[in-house]
Amino acid sequence: MSTAFDMTAGQVTIDGRKILRGVDLTVDDGEVVAVLGPNGSGKSTLVRALLGVQPLSGGTTLLYGRPPARFREWWRIGYVPQRLSVGGGVPATVREVVASGRIARQRRGRLTSSADRQAVAAALNEVGLSDRAGDPVSSLSGGQQQRVLIARALAGEPDAFVLDEPTAGVDSGSQQMLAETLSALVERGKTVVLVAHELGPLEPLISRAVVLNQGCKVHDGAPPTAVGTHALPGHDHVHPHEPEPAETTLPGWALAQEKA
């Protein structure tokens, strides 16, 4: 079995502030790992560092056995970033954004292939946005735009998915759909790393949970079954990257660890 992501003592320092303080994390092929923790604990930073998008200030990280700078098989990775909306100052259709997920599989100067078109159509269908394919993304709601980002990653047909809060601001019906999509991928042996605040319908899929607090890994193992404050209805996380004081304890997780 090969290893998709392998971080050893990963450190990230931004403007002199330690954001990740020596995290070890190995994700094997076919694993479904949830990254949990309070706002500002470094979840996004961790997954960005795993991908090499965020440079490390210490430690190492490997993508399928290679450091990000020497990694060449980028088509094996599908990344869904944490975004409030799909950016850009010029209109772009849902189909255009989803099709851009094929970029790692396309050769420079080559025309779009029929395989590209089929993968895009399948991805749109998977997230239930086929009928909106020709609409500008900016005309979609926040939750629908989140689904566009997921479809973009699906379109690339990668081996490993890295999803940063794919369920933020998404209604329960769509969360259920995402859970079904992911479980189909997992059955086909795909690897998934996902950041979440509330696992909701995704919970049965998770094979392992990693909990971060203030840039340190405080739990790595069985997914806690407890229902913490973060899973309570009405506790919505649709405001990423707000500077909030990090909570020192998560009542739910603490409880779960005691039980475990």
Added chain:
Amino acid sequence: MTIFDLDFMRYALVAAVMVGLTAPAVGTFIVQRRLALLGDGIGHVALTGVALGFLTGTAPVATAVVVAALGAVAIEMVRARGKTSGDVALALLFYGGLAGGVMIIYLTPGESTASLNSYLFGAITSVDATDLWVIAGLAVAVLALLAVFGRELFVLCQDEEVARASGLPVRFLGLLIAVIASVTVVVAMRAVGLLLVSALMVVPVATSQQLTRSFRTTMALSMVFGVLATVGGLTSSFYLDVPSGATIVLLALAGFAVALGIGRFVRRSRTGESTA
């Protein structure tokens, strides 16, 4: 007599078509990247390049390309480091470029700021056959680069982080778009002048956005609007005997106002249909 009977007008018209095609094509990516004012920043820096041309006795267009490209690379590097925001970096270059240009021209014997006028406000009717070849070559190069790298540039301008996680050469692409933009600025300088150059990169894009839904059609339509503005502006300035650069930009802005109205109307009737 028509404008086609005059050599200088024929050259000017060909130059106008080139500029009308390239500036909005590059502009679409720049606006997508939310750097609409990049062209202005580069234009101001290019002024220092023009003045350096006068000082050293070299062709101002050549020095302008070099200095503008260096400026654009500097903007991109400051932006990519992320310490200063992109717009602040641009602002710093605005001031430095303009002040540098004025100072250098003052120090050049026999020249005054009046020498800069045709570069500041454009002098498309002064384009000769040699200029035309240079302009055409640069325009073709710019369009060819956009065609080859367009797909990657779209991802970069849409979401830089995703571009990086797709293995794209993000730093190279960022520098590429910056250099393409600076070449375009210098090409368009002849038509509308450095102070108005950015208008041709931004206004046609803003105009077509009012009417389109996709990136591809926005780009194509903005090139149509760009050519309409440059050719229409040049022609009417000839018959009305008014400055060409200003006419081109005012025409482009008028087009924007019309498109804004049409876009509003179309959207309203569309929503009217769906609720009916």
